[in-house]
Amino acid sequence: MINLFIGNLGHLFVILSFVLSLVAAFSYYRAANAADLESKQEWSKNGRWLFRLHSAFVVGIILVLFLIIYNNLFEYHYAYAHSSKFLPTHYMISCFWEGQEGSFLLWIFWNCVLGNILIQTNKKWEAPIMAIFAIVQAFLASMILGISIMDIKIGSSPFVLLRDVISDPIFEINPDFVPKDGTGLNPLLQNYWMVIHPPTLFLGYATTLIPFSYVIAGLWKKEYVDWIKPAVPWAIFSAALMATGQLMGAYWAYETLSFGGYWSWDPVENAVYVPWIIQVASIHTMIIFKKNHTALKTSIILVITTFLLILYATFLTRSGILGNASVHSFTDLGLSGQLLIYLLAFMAIAIGLCIYRWKEVPSTEKEVSTYSREFWIFMGATVLGLMGFQVMAGTSIPVYNAILEQFGISSNMAPPADQAIFYSKFQIWGGILIAILSGTGQFFFWKNMDKSKLWNALSIPLLVSLVVSTIVFLVYNIREFSYILLLTAGIYSIVANSTILIGLIKKKSFKLAGGSVAHIGIAMMLLGILFSAGYSKVISINNSGLLISKDMSDEMNQENVILFANEPRKMNQYELTYKGQRVELAGVPGYPARKMVRKTPDIHLVVAKAAYFHEGKEIFNMGDTLNILPENTYYEVEYKKDDEPAFSLFPRAQVNPNMGLIVSPDIRRLIDRDLYTHISSIPDPETETEWSEPLNQTVEMGERFFVNDFVAVLNKVQKVEEVDGVELGPTDVAAEAVIDIQVKNKTYTLKPIFIIKDKMVGNIPDVENELGVKISFLNIKPQEGKFELSVETSQRDYIIMKAIEMPFINVLWLGTLVLMVGFTTAIVRRYKEFKQSV
Amino acid sequence: MKKSHIIGIVVIAVAVFVIISTAGDASTYVNFDEAKALSDSGSNNKVHVVGQMKKDANGEIVGVEPGEDKLTVTFLMVDNKNKTNKVFYNKPMPPDLKKSEQVVVIGKYKDDIFYANEILLKCPSKYEEDKLQISAVN
Numbered sequence: 001m002i003n004l005f006i007g008n009l010g011h012l013f014v015i016l017s018f019v020l021s022l023v024a025a026f027s028y029y030r031a032a033n034a035a036d037l038e039s040k041q042e043w044s045k046n047g048r049w050l051f052r053l054h055s056a057f058v059v060g061i062i063l064v065l066f067l068i069i070y071n072n073l074f075e076y077h078y079a080y081a082h083s084s085k086f087l088p089t090h091y092m093i094s095c096f097w098e099g100q101e102g103s104f105l106l107w108i109f110w111n112c113v114l115g116n117i118l119i120q121t122n123k124k125w126e127a128p129i130m131a132i133f134a135i136v137q138a139f140l141a142s143m144i145l146g147i148s149i150m151d152i153k154i155g156s157s158p159f160v161l162l163r164d165v166i167s168d169p170i171f172e173i174n175p176d177f178v179p180k181d182g183t184g185l186n187p188l189l190q191n192y193w194m195v196i197h198p199p200t201l202f203l204g205y206a207t208t209l210i211p212f213s214y215v216i217a218g219l220w221k222k223e224y225v226d227w228i229k230p231a232v233p234w235a236i237f238s239a240a241l242m243a244t245g246q247l248m249g250a251y252w253a254y255e256t257l258s259f260g261g262y263w264s265w266d267p268v269e270n271a272v273y274v275p276w277i278i279q280v281a282s283i284h285t286m287i288i289f290k291k292n293h294t295a296l297k298t299s300i301i302l303v304i305t306t307f308l309l310i311l312y313a314t315f316l317t318r319s320g321i322l323g324n325a326s327v328h329s330f331t332d333l334g335l336s337g338q339l340l341i342y343l344l345a346f347m348a349i350a351i352g353l354c355i356y357r358w359k360e361v362p363s364t365e366k367e368v369s370t371y372s373r374e375f376w377i378f379m380g381a382t383v384l385g386l387m388g389f390q391v392m393a394g395t396s397i398p399v400y401n402a403i404l405e406q407f408g409i410s411s412n413m414a415p416p417a418d419q420a421i422f423y424s425k426f427q428i429w430g431g432i433l434i435a436i437l438s439g440t441g442q443f444f445f446w447k448n449m450d451k452s453k454l455w456n457a458l459s460i461p462l463l464v465s466l467v468v469s470t471i472v473f474l475v476y477n478i479r480e481f482s483y484i485l486l487l488t489a490g491i492y493s494i495v496a497n498s499t500i501l502i503g504l505i506k507k508k509s510f511k512l513a514g515g516s517v518a519h520i521g522i523a524m525m526l527l528g529i530l531f532s533a534g535y536s537k538v539i540s541i542n543n544s545g546l547l548i549s550k551d552m553s554d555e556m557n558q559e560n561v562i563l564f565a566n567e568p569r570k571m572n573q574y575e576l577t578y579k580g581q582r583v584e585l586a587g588v589p590g591y592p593a594r595k596m597v598r599k600t601p602d603i604h605l606v607v608a609k610a611a612y613f614h615e616g617k618e619i620f621n622m623g624d625t626l627n628i629l630p631e632n633t634y635y636e637v638e639y640k641k642d643d644e645p646a647f648s649l650f651p652r653a654q655v656n657p658n659m660g661l662i663v664s665p666d667i668r669r670l671i672d673r674d675l676y677t678h679i680s681s682i683p684d685p686e687t688e689t690e691w692s693e694p695l696n697q698t699v700e701m702g703e704r705f706f707v708n709d710f711v712a713v714l715n716k717v718q719k720v721e722e723v724d725g726v727e728l729g730p731t732d733v734a735a736e737a738v739i740d741i742q743v744k745n746k747t748y749t750l751k752p753i754f755i756i757k758d759k760m761v762g763n764i765p766d767v768e769n770e771l772g773v774k775i776s777f778l779n780i781k782p783q784e785g786k787f788e789l790s791v792e793t794s795q796r797d798y799i800i801m802k803a804i805e806m807p808f809i810n811v812l813w814l815g816t817l818v819l820m821v822g823f824t825t826a827i828v829r830r831y832k833e834f835k836q837s838v
Numbered sequence: 839m840k841k842s843h844i845i846g847i848v849v850i851a852v853a854v855f856v857i858i859s860t861a862g863d864a865s866t867y868v869n870f871d872e873a874k875a876l877s878d879s880g881s882n883n884k885v886h887v888v889g890q891m892k893k894d895a896n897g898e899i900v901g902v903e904p905g906e907d908k909l910t911v912t913f914l915m916v917d918n919k920n921k922t923n924k925v926f927y928n929k930p931m932p933p934d935l936k937k938s939e940q941v942v943v944i945g946k947y948k949d950d951i952f953y954a955n956e957i958l959l960k961c962p963s964k965y966e967e968d969k970l971q972i973s974a975v976n
Contacts, residue, residue, distance in 0.1 A: 379845075413865075414865040415864065562907060681930040681931060800908060
């Protein structure tokens with residue numbers, strides 16, 4: 001029976017929360033514009049309760065959607081499309097944000113949390129900022145409204161029934177049909193990073209609304225300066241979360257996807273990178289607004305730009321405009337019109353208000369001195385702005401085509417063929433300048449500088465960094481000019497900021513250390529990126545490949561190698577051996593061989609064919625029934641290097657009915673580098689194995705014979721009492737031949753079975769995929785003491801894999817942590833400043 | 839001249855440079871004939887060609903030939919002008935190639951063969967949610 005109630009309840013909550021946000025916006029608007037204190041308080045009180053009620057309904061929507069997923073109500077499209085019965089509960093949370101509606105819901109939820117915090121913490125600004133908050137909530141809630149007015153669809157509800165989305169004949173026969181299972185969560189998202197990455201990133205996204213609300217409220221209420229103090233800690237908080245969220249995503253991509261890195265300049269990534277970089281610029285100008293009104297004006301522009309870029313990014317990734325340009329854009333829900341209105345509405349409000357009030361914003365006519373921190377911060381903000389501009393210019397290419405089409409011009413512009421080169425050749429110069437500016441600029445924060453003092457302060461860091469970078473440059477033989485500059489600049493930034501940091505520690509002013517710590521983190525990240533991306537080395541180069549043509553030689557090097565099971569092969573300084581397929585069993589450590597378990601009719605259960613030991617402990621016994629993760633297969637690849645102990649990597653491949661072959665790498669992590677290995681191809685598991693014509697052989701006990709070029713020997717023939725899948729009666733007989741096949745230092749044992757059942761002769765062949773061998777036991781000839789076997793052969797099991805070495809990638813991850821420490825210190829300091837000012 | 843003017847000019851110059859380089863580095867969507875014409879005229883830019891896998895009368899994909907060592911693949915692709923061309927891809931065959939509805943190849947045309955550096959595949963079932971799946975129905 002279809003549970004209609006729960007979906008209707010959810011839909012009702014959506015409509016109520018939408019209406020409440022509109023009414024709350026109206027109340028707060030009246031409060032903000034109220035002339036007398038009494039009506040101001042009255043309207044504020046209304047707005048506050050309306051917003052709280054709105055928040056309660058948002059929580060209600062989330063609970064309802066979670067119950068639908070948790071209870072496997074597959075009559076609902078959201079549960080059917082994003083979940084399945086066997087999905088562990090913690091991944092049910094990820095189901096929320098796999099779909100576009102759920103990710104809007106997450107965004108709405110964070111805005112509710114932030115709004116309620118602001119209501120509690122900032123009474124003075126409550127009315128104007130909450131009016132803006134509530135109107136944003138109304139726009140977001142409208143995206144999941146799912147109602148039609150005069151044939152215009154507004155929003156896409158997460159509570160639609162499967163039968164209303166999918167037209168399938170089965171619904172005509174039985175409208176109450178409920179599928180037994182959902183199609184499941186994308187296996188790539190079944191990863192712990194995917195549980196925490198989207199909420200972190202969306203909290204960062206959502207928080208950009210706070211500085212934006214403050215600046216709009218400041219312009220609206222003519223408080224052109226006072227809006228900054230409360231906005232700064234939130235802007236830093238937002239930037240810290242966006243950075244954490246992005247890096248979690250990058251780390252997930254590194255661990256789970258197989259493009260050989262952590263960043264691919266995909267539009268979805270750029271859509272976070274650009275607002276983030278502009279926001280970082282805005283934080284810097286907001287810090288210096290007091291002394292310089294040019295910084296105030298710049299801050300107004302940058303804060304507004306950050307928020308509008310968030311809206312633009314939302315439009316880009318969710319409207320379907322990117323089409324084939326992105327690998328992980330959402331399904332197009334037909335919301336592009338609505339998203340465009342959202343973007344244009346806020347653009348009009350913000351830009352209009354700016355123009356209207358611009359003359360009243362205080363300004364400074366005096367030029368800033370080169371020896372002031374203002375100068376260095378302006379330079380930094382300019383560089384950041386240009387870096388963001390370049391990425392946006394490239395990412396927006398599909399938008400230009402769409403705009404030109406509106407004017408009847410057909411345009412065939414495509415994204416750059418090599419995105420990584422297109423973006424990094426420009427961004428690297430930005431990185432160099434940022435490192436130099438952040439290293440030097442810090443000196444101006446604490447002292448009044450002039451020419452001679454500056455050189456005194458800079459000479460030691462400059463000297464140290466030149467010496468260190470020369471050593472690194474010689475040891476690692478760096479040739480590229482821009483790389484040498486980035487290396488020197490990065491080391492300079494670390495040394496210079498460390499000098500400042502040591503000075504602060506000596507003075508025990510830890511709370512002021514946020515800036516220098518964050519800049520050390522950024523410089524470390526730049527160095528980590530320089531080495532891990534600039535000097536990543538494909539070590540699985542296939543030398544046997546022919547060059548196609550001379551002018552293509554660079555691109556046409558083959559970067560994959562083929563490994564046949566148990567056949568060692570030289571690759572770079574390693575000897576590689578593919579040792580076979582491994583499975584993942586619930587609660588079982590390590591990777592038991594696929595051969596150790598036997599399938600059962602239930603794909604989630606297998607029976608052990610032998611006992612399994614891990615680190616000397618018996619984990620399971622023969623005949624035990626075990627839970628298997630049926631989609632996952634791991635491929636053990638052993639790496640051996642001269643005198644070092646051998647180690648194995650277990651790259652994974654998943655055969656997914658919806659998505660084909662999905663591969664994830666395995667990474668050997670060393671202090672100074674990572675060794676990254678992924679599968680590129682395996683024999684197609686969906687095609688039946690093609691066996692050769694059977695070759696009959698009659699052999700004696702102990703006789704050696706050839707099987708697919710390997711030497712085999714018949715060791716034993718023994719009676720068996722039990723045969724899988726066959727019931728043996730009292731008159732039936734079954735025997736198995738035990739055949740050993742010797743390959744290098746490994747022995748494979750095959751046990752084909754010969755049966756006489758109800759006076760009929762039959763046999764059950766045994767297969768060894770690693771050797772591509774199938775042996776059948778056809779007959780026993782007692783008079784001659786001979787046994788008749790039949791041998792078939794096929795392609796041996798193989799994998800095609802790629803291995804990449806990434807030097808110093810840990811410097812990047814460590815730099816991220818340092819950056820977070822810096823951000824946190826800065827948030828604490830700026831929040832205290834705000835508290836003191838109230 | 840004030841310092842801010844100099845900086846302003848530099849910023850504008852960089853911005854103009856960015857726009858020019860974006861326009862210059864942007865690739866184009868073309869068909870095989872245009873790709874050939876471009877390569878004949880000496881252009882070294884990589885282009886995008888959109889099309890489908892070649893199918894026989896029964897709708898089976900034909901002409902996919904993995905290289906001898908399985909590390910490369912060649913296949914036949916029909917562009918949007920219905921021209922069939924051979925495509926060489928210097929990487930192992932993407933597992934979904936034989937199921938793809940739409941193929942985008944990025945690379946260069948040379949000696950009657952399109953050399954793809956990158957292939958983007960659009961599989962019929964990938965992310966598609968508007969069809970009931972047999973496995974889920976049974």
